Amino acid sequence: MDLTYRLDPEVTPTLLDQLTRLWVDVNNAGGAVGFVGTTTYEDVRPDVDRYAESTAAGRHRLLAGFDAEGGLRATAFFGFNAHRLQSHYAWLYTVMVDPALQGGGHGRALLAAVEEHARSLGLEALKLTCRGGLGLERFYASAGYKEVGRVPGGLRVSAEDYRDDIMMWLPLF
Numbered sequence: 001m002d003l004t005y006r007l008d009p010e011v012t013p014t015l016l017d018q019l020t021r022l023w024v025d026v027n028n029a030g031g032a033v034g035f036v037g038t039t040t041y042e043d044v045r046p047d048v049d050r051y052a053e054s055t056a057a058g059r060h061r062l063l064a065g066f067d068a069e070g071g072l073r074a075t076a077f078f079g080f081n082a083h084r085l086q087s088h089y090a091w092l093y094t095v096m097v098d099p100a101l102q103g104g105g106h107g108r109a110l111l112a113a114v115e116e117h118a119r120s121l122g123l124e125a126l127k128l129t130c131r132g133g134l135g136l137e138r139f140y141a142s143a144g145y146k147e148v149g150r151v152p153g154g155l156r157v158s159a160e161d162y163r164d165d166i167m168m169w170l171p172l173f
């Protein structure tokens, strides 16, 4: 199945609902997308509403992958830096693919679309952090991102489970 990627899709109630459902599904399938344990629609919806606000304000921009029926199946958010010394790069957040499609090359296609849009936005680099212990740094490394920092135990997943907080950087020139 091919997905169609769109930057800045119209932020409708349907899109916000789809984003919430996708995020819940990805988290509950074991994805490292900012929550811990099993989440519900009600847990995730406030984060989606914050994204709606920040995209309206231009602080974030959504790159969304849709299937042929208009279903939201993959996302990445660009987060722009307010500081003048950091305006040449953006952060990447909430990189996720529908669990039903994971492992089929859609993550790679998502990162290719991210890179293409980042270049056309004039960005010189992308930065992100990811949770250790899941192999995610290998996923990003396979798309050219370099590990540039690691805070040992920087993420507390639970009282007994601390993970490294890994920073990845993709130069675009």
Ligand SMILES: CC(C)(COP(=O)(O)OP(=O)(O)OC[C@H]1O[C@@H](n2cnc3c(N)ncnc32)[C@H](O)[C@@H]1OP(=O)(O)O)[C@@H](O)C(=O)NCCC(=O)NCCS
Residues within 6 Å of the ligand: 026, 030, 031, 032, 033, 094, 095, 096, 097, 098, 101, 102, 103, 104, 105, 106, 107, 108, 109, 129, 130, 131, 134, 135, 136, 137, 138, 139, 140, 142
């Ligand atoms: C991470 C994610 C976006 C990757 O998408 P995907 O469709 O599963 O990935 P692909 O099938 O395109 O795989 C691309 C490459 O990355 C590798 N890869 C994907 N996920 C990986 C993981 N968790 N650990 C190690 N390697 C991984 C694949 O093996 C593949 O490499 P190969 O071509 O050399 O075999 C997807 O699995 C996902 O949404 N995970 C849950 C959410 C999440 O944790 N997001 C990360 C936020 S930092």
